[in-house]
Amino acid sequence: MAKTFKNLLGDDVVTTRTLLHEAIPITGTISSGTYQEGVTETNIKTFSHGMFQSVYDYPFLSSSANHIFDITYGQSSAASSSAVVQNAKKMNIYNQMSQVLMGYDVSGNIRNFDSDGTLGDSVGTMHNCFFMNFSRLLVKDEIKKNSFRLSLYTSGTFETSDPTTRRGQNKVIGDYLSATEYRTSPAGDYGLLFTGSAVVSTQTTESVGLIFYQAGVVVLTSSLFTGEFGVDGNYETSDHGLSGISQAITSSTIEELASGLRYVIDDLDFNNTIELNSAIHFCRINHNEFNYSSNPTYVNGSKLVVKNNINDLPLSYITSVGLYSPDNELLAVAKLSEPIRKDPNTELTLRVRLDY
Numbered sequence: 001m002a003k004t005f006k007n008l009l010g011d012d013v014v015t016t017r018t019l020l021h022e023a024i025p026i027t028g029t030i031s032s033g034t035y036q037e038g039v040t041e042t043n044i045k046t047f048s049h050g051m052f053q054s055v056y057d058y059p060f061l062s063s064s065a066n067h068i069f070d071i072t073y074g075q076s077s078a079a080s081s082s083a084v085v086q087n088a089k090k091m092n093i094y095n096q097m098s099q100v101l102m103g104y105d106v107s108g109n110i111r112n113f114d115s116d117g118t119l120g121d122s123v124g125t126m127h128n129c130f131f132m133n134f135s136r137l138l139v140k141d142e143i144k145k146n147s148f149r150l151s152l153y154t155s156g157t158f159e160t161s162d163p164t165t166r167r168g169q170n171k172v173i174g175d176y177l178s179a180t181e182y183r184t185s186p187a188g189d190y191g192l193l194f195t196g197s198a199v200v201s202t203q204t205t206e207s208v209g210l211i212f213y214q215a216g217v218v219v220l221t222s223s224l225f226t227g228e229f230g231v232d233g234n235y236e237t238s239d240h241g242l243s244g245i246s247q248a249i250t251s252s253t254i255e256e257l258a259s260g261l262r263y264v265i266d267d268l269d270f271n272n273t274i275e276l277n278s279a280i281h282f283c284r285i286n287h288n289e290f291n292y293s294s295n296p297t298y299v300n301g302s303k304l305v306v307k308n309n310i311n312d313l314p315l316s317y318i319t320s321v322g323l324y325s326p327d328n329e330l331l332a333v334a335k336l337s338e339p340i341r342k343d344p345n346t347e348l349t350l351r352v353r354l355d356y
Helices: 087-101 245-251 254-264
Strands: 013-027 053-056 067-075 128-134 149-153 170-174 183-185 188-195 209-212 217-221 265-285 316-324 330-342 348-355
Touching: 053 254, 067 087, 067 254, 087 128, 087 217, 087 254, 128 254, 245 254, 254 265, 265 316, 316 348, 330 348
Parallel strands: none
Antiparallel strands: 013 265, 053 067, 067 128, 128 217, 149 170, 149 265, 170 188, 183 188, 188 209, 209 217, 265 348, 316 330
């Protein structure tokens, strides 16, 4: 237990904030058939309520499996109809996602998702949306702005039997303008998603969706897709989807729509962000301080064990630094890589960093 304490002044403590980024690559094969037993995809978990699908990097019953993201589909009340399959569930999903991510207007109504980010008009309203909810394991504190790229096929049609050319048009979607232009919602910052052909333009009307960085959620408008949509996963058959996205969002269940989106994903990449906060303590030791030790082994037979001659200067070796509360309760200990010699001829400054 320490017997001598030295107070840290205001200039002795500095706080810093560091952002660490990690690249997260997700290939389309993970979401569309990497692990299959017959026609069963063992890394895709479905639920009896049928409201979303969960994608894992390994068979989800394996102890080494990690949850990657969830996929679901929702529609606003303006797109609802008694003829729509699972109409109530699709509306509930849309309302739940929009009230959390977009919030409410001044009248207390839930805001609809708006692809151009201007919430005061009816332009760009997304009534039929696909949602990708990424695991906190991947996103960490948030998705790094201008790092999200999603490569997908806009059609589920298999044009040829050749696996390398059997899909239709490929598009790369990204938050290309978010480095300088993004918005704020109740769930944090969000940016607009554009296809690769729109990156040279700042016209927000070309947006095809939204990405919520802190929430780790991507919203895509259904109008992005053309042609047949929805793949049954069996590449040997000729029935690879519905005749169009309009028919799919009306006559397909949420699980079927989620599967359709999974099967058109070619590649997905983004960088996550870890916010590392640090408190740096500068422990300054003057020439006349801490030249003796309170360790019982410092004295042997009334003599200092580190002194060979009675006329030698007092001497100690610093091996650790303890940080204490105002009432002298030990809070943290920092160990030095090697003992540092301390005598009246030397002054030291030890830099102690606490990360949280």
